[in-house]
Amino acid sequence: MATPDVPVPIDRLLLFGERLLARAGVPDEDARLTSRILVEADLRGVESHGVAHLVDFYVRRIQRGEVDPRPNVRVTSDAASAATLDGGRGLGFVVGHRAMSLAIEKARETGIGFVAAGNSTHYGAGAYYAMMALEHDMVGVSMTTGGRMMAVPGGHERILGLNVLAVAAPTSRPFPYVLDMATSVVAAGKFEVARRRGRPVPEGWAVDGDGRPITDPSRLDARAALLPLGGTPEHGAYKGFGLTMMVDILTGGLSGFGTSAEVDTVRGVSHAFAALRIDAFLPAAEYRERMEPMIEAIKRSRIDSGEEVRIPGELEHALADERRSAGVVPVHRDIVAGFRDAAAELDVSFDLTDEA
């Protein structure tokens, strides 16, 4: 078989996700929102944060009582340009969308909005929330505490999260700048890929339980830990460590629900969102003009034998455009099979493929 992917009509996938979540107890509007954010990640080619985890991350956690499908999301502090939300242990998508919307509203009023949200859960791809700012001609920022799998330089054990920083900004081109990065060198998924291919991983990705470098991907056991961006001290791991702490301070510190060092079933995930209204600083057209010399220089710097240099988010934008035009998104057949089973279990109609 050429590809393990099944082409699924986008509109059917959106509706299926919505129905599944609604059946799990999520109010219709929140189910629609969550399904949209997940499918958006698939459209952009970020399968790791798309519908692949719809059942195991979200539906199952609701069923186990770890996520409240009807959370009491409350604003616990509210200033002109800053606010704090208690996410009521709801779906991170619902908490994140509400918090970023509030940041955008504040930016409309004062120029900037910054909202910290705690007591939340996994919110999918950070890029989505940052990109919400784009249609308002704002720069958007989204951060979240991640799973606790990171050691710090000179240390061992999984003590900090694979925290995420996402930033979106308009450019002079049809595609926006969209950075969406974990503050670790790589995600754990890269070890799985190397293991399947029987290849070693480079030094600087992870350390074992005693703090020694790992190059055999099968040694990423529960005592091993990933390393912050930079990897080794001589390659700037202290910078990646500092960025990880920065995200922790702005999310779990300001939300009051605790940093990634405290992420467990009690305290939950924390996020932070910022919106900066460009025309509070300068006319938006001038801002766009100032982006062009940078993008032009980046494109021009391609080495003769190499491929075009892409700015962060450029390829994802092109892919999403292409898939939207086709009206179809590829989904791994195992995921589709899982959807069929979940549909049967939850008594939801299944129409993602035309097969009986």
Place this chain on the structure above:
Amino acid sequence: MATPDVPVPIDRLLLFGERLLARAGVPDEDARLTSRILVEADLRGVESHGVAHLVDFYVRRIQRGEVDPRPNVRVTSDAASAATLDGGRGLGFVVGHRAMSLAIEKARETGIGFVAAGNSTHYGAGAYYAMMALEHDMVGVSMTTGGRMMAVPGGHERILGLNVLAVAAPTSRPFPYVLDMATSVVAAGKFEVARRRGRPVPEGWAVDGDGRPITDPSRLDARAALLPLGGTPEHGAYKGFGLTMMVDILTGGLSGFGTSAEVDTVRGVSHAFAALRIDAFLPAAEYRERMEPMIEAIKRSRIDSGEEVRIPGELEHALADERRSAGVVPVHRDIVAGFRDAAAELDVSFDLTDEA
């Protein structure tokens, strides 16, 4: 000789810097401020951004007309929580202090302040401005475009700046968290050190004019370029590239004076400053409490054979405390000799050492 450093009384160094700058045409108050920011970097052990460059970076640039000692610093846009400054090609210290003070003022009113400043010049160590927020129980952020010496992954040539991100935040300990990082793997100074020691540099620090990795430090010529944090694509260089662009967007994009791709004698340096008032989010005491489990986990994660793990800024804080208590800061004898010459040239009294 054990050390090439001369112990200089802090108060004399502060006054000497002030007198030298004043004689170069800088108003007394601005000269005092600039000297304080420079000496503060030396106290923290950041000699690369301290008084070492007082003469060549600042006094000489004023004398050559590249820096205006009496700039017309203007607020060109002013919203409740956002503003833009035209630095009038003044000393970056003066522009930076004014802009960060404005961000703090806005944060006091609305919760957050964000100020972009352009048409400025080198502002020394980014940490200083971020740390201005600390005494107000705020989180501080400072960014600046840096010298254009960076290539992007898959590219060659020096097209982007060694842009800087600095963040300061209170903690549960006597020392604050202070991150102050260039978005490159290392600074050019590390090549000088390796060259002097006759040692190769690791792959991932720089590329030659054709985009090939450099490991011989003497090959960092004018066509060669430093690499963004991560270094190689497999170690996350796209993340460092994305962070470099983020700083460019928030500084030169929002200031309207252009990104690091446009830094030249016409457009100048751009900065950005943010202040977040902690008690706009939650009681400051609760915030401090939430920092402790993270710091405790970091300290506890030390490997048995290793040294204590320090959080960003911890060592610098300890060093500054020690030097303040002693009232003395070490300055390289060549720098002291340069001060003696500059004092004679500008007819300023020299009293940094007791030698005749």
